[in-house]
Amino acid sequence: MEEWTNRLLKITKIFDIWIPVQQGWMYLQPIFGSPDIQQQMPQEGQQFSRVNRIFVKIMQYTLAHDLILDATEKPNLIEDLQECLALLAVIKQKVNDYLEKKRAAFPRYCCCYILRLGQHGMLNILWEPLHLLENVKWA
Secondary structure, eight states: OHHHHHHHHHHHHHHHHHHHHHHHHHHHHHHHTSHHHHHHSHHHHHHHHHHHHHHHHHHHHHHHSOSHHHHTTOTTHHHHHHHHHHHHHHHHHHHHHHHHHHHHHSOTTTOTTGGGSOHHHHHHHHHOGGGHHHHOOOO
């Protein structure tokens, strides 16, 4: 009974880390999938590449070991997820800082609609200007 309790606690701990890692990866993967962004933010691009390598390996292992008890026995799983979570927090902060600099560079009188955009919309406009019409909500 105690063995099962320990296993379930370990699985809970893993998923408490895994879920925010997966959410962060899903948010940043399309951003850092662009070579243009890799050039604009090279250090963060390298950090995200590390996260991507680790996370893809975890997902490949999970695909090969589709039972939860097997998938959560991957060696160094918790340590890998913790490293990814820490790197993702740093990367997200750097992306937010970059966006704040870009927002400050836009004149208010020209971009009153852009200032209402969320982070994702702003990223689309900065790195793919053709998406401007898709992201601006016209009054």
